[in-house]
Amino acid sequence: xxxxxxxxxxxxxxxxxxxxxxxxxxxxxxxxxxxxxxxxxxxxxxxxxxxxxxxxxxxxxxxxxxxxxxxxxxxxxxxxxxxxxxxxxxxxxxxxxxxxxxxxxxxxxxxxxxxxxxxxxxxxxxxxxxxxxxxxxxxxxxxxxxxxxxxxxxxxxxxxxxxxxxxxxxxxxxxxxxxxxxxxxxxxxxxxxxxxxxxxxxxxxxxxxx
Numbered sequence: 001x002x003x004x005x006x007x008x009x010x011x012x013x014x015x016x017x018x019x020x021x022x023x024x025x026x027x028x029x030x031x032x033x034x035x036x037x038x039x040x041x042x043x044x045x046x047x048x049x050x051x052x053x054x055x056x057x058x059x060x061x062x063x064x065x066x067x068x069x070x071x072x073x074x075x076x077x078x079x080x081x082x083x084x085x086x087x088x089x090x091x092x093x094x095x096x097x098x099x100x101x102x103x104x105x106x107x108x109x110x111x112x113x114x115x116x117x118x119x120x121x122x123x124x125x126x127x128x129x130x131x132x133x134x135x136x137x138x139x140x141x142x143x144x145x146x147x148x149x150x151x152x153x154x155x156x157x158x159x160x161x162x163x164x165x166x167x168x169x170x171x172x173x174x175x176x177x178x179x180x181x182x183x184x185x186x187x188x189x190x191x192x193x194x195x196x197x198x199x200x201x202x203x204x205x206x207x208x209x210x
Contacts, residue, residue, distance in 0.1 A: 015061045025052045030111040051077030085175040092162040101135045139176045
């Protein structure tokens with residue numbers, strides 16, 4: 001039996017490495033990270049959508065900054081109104097599919113303007129973000145990884161699970177990849193191929209770029 005201590009991060013709290021904290025995500029930044037100002041501390045994390053309430057583990061911290069790792073989404077953001085695919089949240093392939101496409105464009109526009117401002121780039125006419133005519137099945141380049149969903153299990157081809165470097169999640173219902181790429185993935189997962197394993201170097205398949 002053990003007791004897990006969770007700290008609600010507030011303006012006056014001091015946090016230490018490996019502590020579990022809860023907080024609400026602030027600003028989404030370019031590169032897929034988020035930055036949340038709580039008091040005088042800037043909490044930085046990979047992932048996160050503005051308004052989400054999260055549980056995270058502290059990787060390092062001082063009085064001005066904390067780097068944390070997402071553990072669990074406790075409450076969705078009010079911005080998340082779009083129906084995402086069945087793999088969303090588990091797959092590491094995309095992070096904002098639960099946002100309406102128009103909101104995604106709005107966020108990306110602000111991120112680009114913030115980058116210009118941070119590098120003191122001025123004196124230009126910003127023409128906005130050009131939207132895509134298709135917001136599903138538009139990706140014509142993907143990189144998949146071969147592996148097992150469980151130890152010594154059958155061949156699996158898919159994306160890495162979010163926050164994991166070894167575990168694989170199949171993406172048969174992915175909403176972003178072109179249908180031709182989906183057909184390649186199904187053929188390679190048919191059982192006629194073997195994967196590259198560290199202890200069995202004669203097994204050849206490791207990744208697929210298409």
